[in-house]
Amino acid sequence: MESIKTDILIIGSGIAGLSLALRLKDLGEITILTKKRAFETATSLAQGGIACVTEEDDSFESHIQDTLVVGDGLCKKETVELVVKSAPERIKDLIKWGVKFDKDPENPEKFHLTLEGGHSRRRILHVGDYTGRAIENTLIERVLEIENIKILENYFVVRLITENFLRPSKVIGAFVLDLTHIKPIIFLAKVVALCTGGAGKVYLYTSNPDTSTGDGIALAYQIGCRIANMEFVQFHPTCLYHPKAKNFLISEALRGEGAVLLNAEGKRFMHKYDPIRKELAPRDVVTRAIDMELKKTGAECVYLDISHLPSDYIRKRFPYIYETCLKYGIDITSQPIPVVPAAHYLCGGVYTNLWGQTDIPNLFAIGECACTGLHGGNRLASNSLLEALCFSYQASIKIREMWEELKKIPFKEPSVKELSIKEIKKKKYSFLTIGI
């Protein structure tokens, strides 16, 4: 079986994987494996933005408190503090790589900040209503400029390879299926990073892309890593309800800018469930309220209405949502948008420490596939891209620290029973036949 040596193997091509590769570009050969096209990630679909304290009258303490409250008392405080306090530096990384956040039209020196549920003030940097796509495209562009970073598309990781197959000690590579040529390949690496995103696709209705199938979590679990908080799946209150729309989110930023929720009778209802925060209550509260309204009325959806704001403003502030809804025959400048809650984010995942390290040496997990303790039982809006960015930084610091030692250790070829495609198809062998 073909085997390929790479210093660092990154599985997944969203913000976590791409930013990690950029941070480590001087260390050696880096390979990013992705099971579809590089841009087909949850990052690309993120609309709202990235939460970060940038204004003098905002404070880290306030962002920390908002995260802890929304996390329902289940967050790890030291992770929350680390992420919130390092956010301004991590935003600078994105700007250095070329991401252009929207500026305040009144004061172009400052960022335009939006608001989402659970935040006690405006603090979300964004690029229109397509922040994730802007970040993904920019990072892919940067990565493609670097010769020693390769992105391999249509490569599906089947199993991680460890030293001591029966009692995994450290990770040394991955057994991979090249989906284009239906060919198994071994990748040998000194460090492996799981950046594979969440698992929304286990639900019928989700805002996630087709790639969100929990692969990284399964890979880590197979070799004995702890997995935590898998019961905490966040439902986003407002996904477009239309027979032809797939996974289309209607960003919480619409509510931040004044959109209101209406039931099937055209009446507002959030004041009955959360009299103070109403539409800007945390996602779990708004989702439960919508679910209750649907159950009470028997309706199939509720409506999100932003049409009371000036049409020009709506088209300019939410161009992507405006255009997409129009394709489905909904003009959001004059009509309410039919919406339902859908599975959005996995708060749990592969348990890691503050450096993104898992229980297995040399294996890191970063982004939605990881459980760092930031989100507790429920993630605060626009903390997800931030977490991925912060932990790719943390992991890069740790990998650099380890690198002098790691680079001296030769790659180890696992002993492998050769599997023909015919045999794999017949399921005559399990992939467990790999070990050293």
Ligand code: SIN
């Ligand atoms: C949204 O734009 O509503 C999603 C942002 C997030 O998931 O944090």
